Each structure stands twice: as structure tokens, then as C-alpha cells.
Amino acid sequence: MAVWALFITAVIAFMGFGLVDPILPVISEQLGASQTQSTLLFTGYNAVMAVAMLVTGIITVKWGIKRTLSTGVVIIAIFSTLCGLSNQVETVILLRCVWGFGNSLFVATALTALLDYSVKDVASTIILFESAVGIGFSVGPLLGGVLGQFAWYYPFFGVGIMMAIAFVLLLFLLKSKKEKEEAPQRKMSILDPVRVAIKYDYIRTYGLIAFLYNFGFFTLFAYAPFILGLDALGIGLVFLVWGILVAITSVFLAPRLEEKVGIIKPMYTVLGIFAILLLLIGIFVDIQWVAIVCVILSGAIIGTNNTLTSTAVMGNSPVDRPTTSASYNFLRFIGSAIAPFLAGYLGETISDSTPFIVGGLIVLCAILVMYIKRDVVSKSESRDVKEGEHTRKVEEFMIKDVVTIEPTATVRELLQLINSKHIGGVPVVDENNKIRVMLSDGDIIRYLTPKENVYDFVYSVYIEEDAEQDVLDKKIDGTVEQLITSQNLDKRTLYTISKDENFEKAMNILSKHHFKKLPVVDKDGKLEGIISRGDINATLFDIISKI
Numbered sequence: 001m002a003v004w005a006l007f008i009t010a011v012i013a014f015m016g017f018g019l020v021d022p023i024l025p026v027i028s029e030q031l032g033a034s035q036t037q038s039t040l041l042f043t044g045y046n047a048v049m050a051v052a053m054l055v056t057g058i059i060t061v062k063w064g065i066k067r068t069l070s071t072g073v074v075i076i077a078i079f080s081t082l083c084g085l086s087n088q089v090e091t092v093i094l095l096r097c098v099w100g101f102g103n104s105l106f107v108a109t110a111l112t113a114l115l116d117y118s119v120k121d122v123a124s125t126i127i128l129f130e131s132a133v134g135i136g137f138s139v140g141p142l143l144g145g146v147l148g149q150f151a152w153y154y155p156f157f158g159v160g161i162m163m164a165i166a167f168v169l170l171l172f173l174l175k176s177k178k179e180k181e182e183a184p185q186r187k188m189s190i191l192d193p194v195r196v197a198i199k200y201d202y203i204r205t206y207g208l209i210a211f212l213y214n215f216g217f218f219t220l221f222a223y224a225p226f227i228l229g230l231d232a233l234g235i236g237l238v239f240l241v242w243g244i245l246v247a248i249t250s251v252f253l254a255p256r257l258e259e260k261v262g263i264i265k266p267m268y269t270v271l272g273i274f275a276i277l278l279l280l281i282g283i284f285v286d287i288q289w290v291a292i293v294c295v296i297l298s299g300a301i302i303g304t305n306n307t308l309t310s311t312a313v314m315g316n317s318p319v320d321r322p323t324t325s326a327s328y329n330f331l332r333f334i335g336s337a338i339a340p341f342l343a344g345y346l347g348e349t350i351s352d353s354t355p356f357i358v359g360g361l362i363v364l365c366a367i368l369v370m371y372i373k374r375d376v377v378s379k380s381e382s383r384d385v386k387e388g389e390h391t392r393k394v395e396e397f398m399i400k401d402v403v404t405i406e407p408t409a410t411v412r413e414l415l416q417l418i419n420s421k422h423i424g425g426v427p428v429v430d431e432n433n434k435i436r437v438m439l440s441d442g443d444i445i446r447y448l449t450p451k452e453n454v455y456d457f458v459y460s461v462y463i464e465e466d467a468e469q470d471v472l473d474k475k476i477d478g479t480v481e482q483l484i485t486s487q488n489l490d491k492r493t494l495y496t497i498s499k500d501e502n503f504e505k506a507m508n509i510l511s512k513h514h515f516k517k518l519p520v521v522d523k524d525g526k527l528e529g530i531i532s533r534g535d536i537n538a539t540l541f542d543i544i545s546k547i
Contacts, residue, residue, distance in 0.1 A: 008166055009167075013072075019156075020042070022232045025225055030151070031089045037090075042337075043337050045099065046100065047100075054326055070171070072103065075098060077163035133247065201373075202313075207328050215362045219358070229288050238292055248300075253300070270305045271370075275364045278357075278359045281295070313328050398528075402530045404426060405429075405439075410477055411478055425517050435519050436494075437489045447483045496525075518531045
């Protein structure tokens with residue numbers, strides 16, 4: 001039940017992306033807003049999403065997965081409802097911005113939570129999450145269209161009510177399992193993604209390509225409702241079919257294309273087709289059926305390119321994946337933020353054709369960047385095609401600078417180490433760096449806790465206290481070896497993983513056995529790195545970046 005509660009919540013959250021789309025003309029009419037003002041509902045939302053990509057990781061570090069997830073859901077519920085209660089477009093725009101922040105918090109942690117509570121394998125769970133994305137993108141515009149027929153604010157109330165229900169489901173159903181979330185240990189700086197974008201040509205190039213492509217994407221998404229000549233329900237049905245194509249191609253078509261011909265050639269093709277579709281809408285903007293067909297077909301292109309582009313940038317980044325993800329998403333969402341406002345402005349001041357023609361030319365610029373930087377973008381082929389590797393390796397996201405301790409150290413030194421490093425566990429290694437056991441903070445607490453005995457009340461209070469203190473002093477000055485031996489920890493099964501194994505295996509081990517950390521060893525059992533739940537969470541966030 002917990003998994004389905006998360007699934008339903010994810011569907012509702014992703015519905016928020018397309019909910020407003022069909023009712024943009026209705027908002028313009030009923031609130032007396034201009035097209036430019038209406039498209040700011042997308043611009044503000046996406047701008048906040050862009051900035052949030054720099055801070056959601058830091059927030060998750062401080063709050064942990066469950067608290068971040070719940071906070072995002074509450075923000076969406078409150079501010080979507082407040083949007084419906086407003087009667088000025090400017091107020092709705094501001095509230096929609098806060099809604100975008102809540103959505104970013106949810107998206108950053110939803111997949112991690114779903115995997116944590118699922119009893120299925122990782123691949124099946126990720127497909128379930130992708131299904132939630134596809135359903136959300138499809139149903140969002142449809143719900144907006146159906147409710148928007150009655151009043152512009154009904155869709156906002158609909159999301160508020162559904163998200164409140166989803167929060168109640170999460171509140172009760174997620175408590176049915178033992179709390180598993182752990183705040184990530186990795187320290188992040190808000191400026192890291194910006195520095196990476198400036199320093200590394202590979203990330204900067206793909207970020208620019210994504211910026212230009214997303215500009216075209218959100219030109220179509222935000223301005224098409226104004227030129228289709230349909231009512232809210234009609235627009236919702238068009239984008240329902242569009243969303244279905246996005247889901248199908250991102251989950252099934254893109255991976256097959258990558259496997260057969262690589263990443264670069266399909267990217268050239270889909271970007272070229274997308275540019276043509278935008279130009280066709282611009283040229284034949286007065287022919288309704290042409291615009292409708294082009295909008296629907298663009299769903300297949302957008303779904304395919306989302307997956308291909310994200311795979312390319314994440315698969316060969318020169319820096320760690322969390323920073324890469326934040327940098328890349330920051331750049332691409334800037335394009336998503338600028339395009340809606342500019343499309344509305346160009347449509348009002350020049351003509352309805354202009355936004356799509358400009359959008360098509362911008363997408364062609366993405367192809368030009370790919371060609372000029374072909375030596376850079378071709379690096380994505382060196383690994384994905386030649387090696388046939390389509391998943392992340394442990395070596396890519398493990399922590400290599402591992403804090404360790406030797407059996408001869410004292411328990412006092414052990415406590416000082418985990419407190420000074422702010423870690424919840426440490427591997428015990430011998431003089432050859434071979435790992436013996438993984439010590440958790442729970443192991444230490446259990447070792448130091450005095451054994452409970454039943455005595456006369458007075459005896460227990462006045463005499464046993466001193467004895468317990470003596471025992472504690474003796475244990476804390478004892479060695480780590482004594483700690484291990486007294487609890488038979490060296491007989492406990494030690495789960496490890498090789499740096500050449502894939503992400504899914506690491507996720508399976510941590511999830512199945514409820515571990516907090518997983519050692520990475522070589523063939524001789526020597527410690528090479530470590531993986532924490534925080535690292536898994538950060539890597540899962542990278543997977544979401546293709547959405």
C-alpha cells in the first residue's frame with residue numbers, strides 16, 4: 001500500500017506540469033489577463049524549478065528523504081488551492097512559483113522513496129515511476145481541460161484536494177514500515193553546479209543544447225493552447241495524446257535507439273524533426289489540423305530526446321553525478337523559464353506564427369552547437385556504444401576517500417572519529433586495508449549499554465549506578481577488537497560490492513538488507529570505497545533529471 005500511495009502522489013505531482021496548459025486561454029479571458037501574463041504561469045514555475053535544482057540536494061541533506069518529500073506535497077496542496085482562491089493573475093503567478101518549489105522537493109525524493117518501499121527489483125520500480133510520470137503528463141492536461149470548462153480555478157482546487165488526500169495516504173501508509181531514510185552525508189555547495197558549468201566544456205555544451213531544446217519544448221507547451229482554436233476540453237485531449245507519446249517513447253523507444261545506433265545520430269534526427277514541426281506550426285498557424293497533428297507528433301520527439309540527452313550528459317560527466325545533475329538541470333530549466341514569457345510577448349506584439357518560428361530556429365541552433373562541438377558531444381558515444389554499457393557503475397558514485405579505523409584503536413577513539421566526521425558507521429580494516437566488519441553507530445551503542453538486571457530498587461539506584469559507570473569506563477577504553485569479539489560481529493555476514501558492479505545491484509543490497517552503508521572492495525577484499533544511502537539518493541535524483 002505504501003508503494004501505491006507514493007505512486008498516486010507522483011502521478012498527481014507530475015499532473016501539475018500540464019494542468020495549467022489547457023486553461024491558459026480561459027485564464028486570459030476570465031481574469032482579463034494578456035497572453036504574456038498567462039504564460040508567466042509557466043515562466044515563474046520553471047524559473048523556480050531551475051534555481052531549486054541548486055538547493056534541493058542541500059535541503060535533502062539537512063532534512064532527509066521523508067521530510068523533504070512530505071514538505072513538497074504539503075506545499076503543492078496549499079499553494080495550488082491558494083491559486084484557485086485568487087482572483088488576480090499576478091497573484092496566481094506568484095503562488096504558482098511557490099508551487100514549483102514544492103514540486104521540485106517532491107521530484108527530488110519521490111523515486112528514492114518508491115524504491116525504498118517497493119518489494120520489486122529496481123528496474124521494475126523505475127518503470128513504475130516512469131509510468132507515473134507518463135500518466136501525470138497525460139492526465140494533467142485532460143483534468144485541466146475537463147474542470148476548466150466550468151471555471152478557470154477548478155483545476156487548481158482539484159490538484160489541492162487530490163494532493164491533500166495523497167499526503168494523508170503518505171502520512172499513514174509510510175508509517176507502516178520502519179523509517180529508512182537517512183540524510184545524505186555528502187556536503188554540497190550551492191555554487192558547485194555553477195562552477196562546474198563554467199569549468200567543464202562537456203557539461204557546458206550539453207547544458208547549452210538542453211537549454212536551446214527546452215526553449216522550443218516550452219514554446220510549444222505554453223503557447224500552442226492559444227492557437228489551436230479549441231476549448232479547454234479539446235486542448236486537454238490533444239495534450240493527453242501528446243503525453244502518452246512522451247511516456248511511450250521515453251521508456252521504450254529511446255533506449256532501443258541508443259542500443260542500436262548510439263546517442264548522437266538519434267539526437268540529430270529528433271532535434272531536426274522537432275525544429276521542422278515547430279516551423280510547420282508557425283507557417284501554417286491558421287490551419288487547425290496541421291497545428292494539432294504537429295503538436296501531437298512532437299510528443300514522440302520530446303520523449304525520445306529527453307532520455308537521449310540526459311543519458312548523454314550523465315553517462316560521461318567529468319565530475320560526480322549529483323553536481324552534474326544540478327548543473328545540467330539548472331541550465332536546461334532556464335530555457336524552460338524564458339521561452340513561455342517570450343512566446344506570449346512575441347505572439348501578442350507580432351503574430352501567432354512568430355513564437356513557433358523563433359522556437360524552431362532556436363532548436364536548429366541546438367543542432368548547430370552539436371556540430372560545432374562534435375568532438376565534445378561524441379564523448380558520449382565512447383562509452384555507451386563501444387562498451388555497450390547502459391547503466392551507472394559503482395565506481396562513478398562511490399565515495400573514494402573512506403574514513404576507516406583499525407581493530408587496535410580504542411572505542412573512545414572510534415566515538416571521537418564518527419562524531420568529528422559526522423558519520424553513522426565506519427569500516428574496520430587491518431594493516432593491509434582489508435575490511436573485516438562494518439561497524440554502525442547501533443553496534444557501538446549496544447556494546448556500551450549496560451546489561452539490565454533486576455535488583456532491589458534501592459540497590460539498583462545507589463549501588464548499581466557506580467558499577468555501571470565502571471563498566472562503561474572499562475568498555476570505552478577497550479579496543480575495537482574487543483567490541484567486535486564481544487558481539488560476534490566478525491561472524492556477521494559482510495556484504496560488499498565491486499566497483500565494476502552496476503547501480504541496481506548496489507540499490508538492491510542496501511534496500512533488501514536495510515543497510516546504511518555498503519563497502520566497495522577489490523578482488524582481494526581490500527577497501528576501495530563506500531556507498532551510503534545518501535549516494536544512492538543523489539544518483540536516483542540524476543535519473544529523474546531526464547523527466
